[in-house]
Amino acid sequence: MDLYQIKHFVAVVEGGGFTKGAERVAVSQPAISASIAKLEAELNVKLLERRHSQVVPTAAGTRLLEMGRTILQTCNAAKSEVKAIANRRPLRIAVMSPLSSGPVSNLLNSFQQAQHSYRGGGRSLRWMV
Numbered sequence: 530m531d532l533y534q535i536k537h538f539v540a541v542v543e544g545g546g547f548t549k550g551a552e553r554v555a556v557s558q559p560a561i562s563a564s565i566a567k568l569e570a571e572l573n574v575k576l577l578e579r580r581h582s583q584v585v586p587t588a589a590g591t592r593l594l595e596m597g598r599t600i601l602q603t604c605n606a607a608k609s610e611v612k613a614i615a616n617r618r619p620l621r622i623a624v625m626s627p628l629s630s631g632p633v634s635n636l637l638n639s640f641q642q643a644q645h646s647y648r649g650g651g652r653s654l655r656w657m658v
Contacts, residue, residue: 537564
């Protein structure tokens with residue numbers, strides 16, 4: 530079972546048919562049909578009931594739909610988090626020497642604590658004097 534097959538399956542069920550499902554994931558209708566057929570063959574279970582103009586999941590298909598949505602959400606969250614880490618840049622602040630370093634230090638410590646509680650893990654601040 531591949532991630533693209535799960536995407537295809539969820540798209541077909543949510544779209545109510547193969548044509549709408551194919552449009553949702555930007556593939557051809559024959560390609561998405563083949564993807565679902567391959568998935569059903571691999572799992573050795575019928576996932577969809579094909580009725581006149583609509584498609585409904587079987588009991589096994591309903592379970593795969595639930596799990597598939599969770600898998601796709603987890604993958605999207607992982608992708609977002611990794612991109613966010615890759616896009617982080619250091620914050621540089623310059624302070625003129627006549628300015629008291631106490632208030633600036635307090636401000637930066639508050640910022641670091643806020644970041645720590647928001648993200649579940651803080652960034653380290655490097656001090657250069």
